[in-house]
Amino acid sequence: MKRLLPIGVLLLTPASSLAQEAPDARFALERTESGFVRLDRETGAVSLCRDQDGTLTCRMAADERAAYERELELLAGRVTALERRLEAMPQPESLPGEAEIEQGLSIMERFMRRFMEIIEEFSSERGNSEPAPQKT
Known part of the structure; x- marks a missing residue:
């Protein structure tokens, strides 16, 4: 048990020293x-x-403040240009109504029924003239 205590202290020491270094790592302060x-x-x-x-x-240094202000002006100009482009774009039409949806579904249903009839005709014609291919 006495041997485990020093090992535990050694294992915890690096972790605590890393935790203390982390906040200081980003900034350097000079008097x-x-x-x-x-x-x-x-x-x-x-x-x-x-x-x-x-x-x-x-506070930011004066030259950095000027650069910061220029960057803000540049970004504000880009936002304004993007807003103008967005306003100039054609707006999407409204969503179709219930009647338009039903009409579209009716057309699709007729198409699918006719397509299936053609497939059945093709399959019956092929079945009479040729044997079905081997499927592996």
Whole structure:
């Protein structure tokens, strides 16, 4: 029993250290004269952070803010263009009514009955002149 306890501690230690590293892995925080600079390692975004009354407040850097605004304008323009294209497209007609559905089904039923008659005629003609092929 005493030997199992150190093994259990060793097995749990790496898991707990990984759990502690996970939140810190995305952002890097560096102290500057006026506060902090935060780097998002996934997106590359840089934020300027200040400690105000015990709360860390972060804002995007000015050049990133301008790029962000340009991207928003570009996306807004694309959305507007897509909306215009959608409005210009012909709208689908309404669904068929009950009478139109019944008419279509009636036509299909007549077609299928006639088709089956043709198959029966063909099968009876073939049966009289030739033996049925071997099916494997």
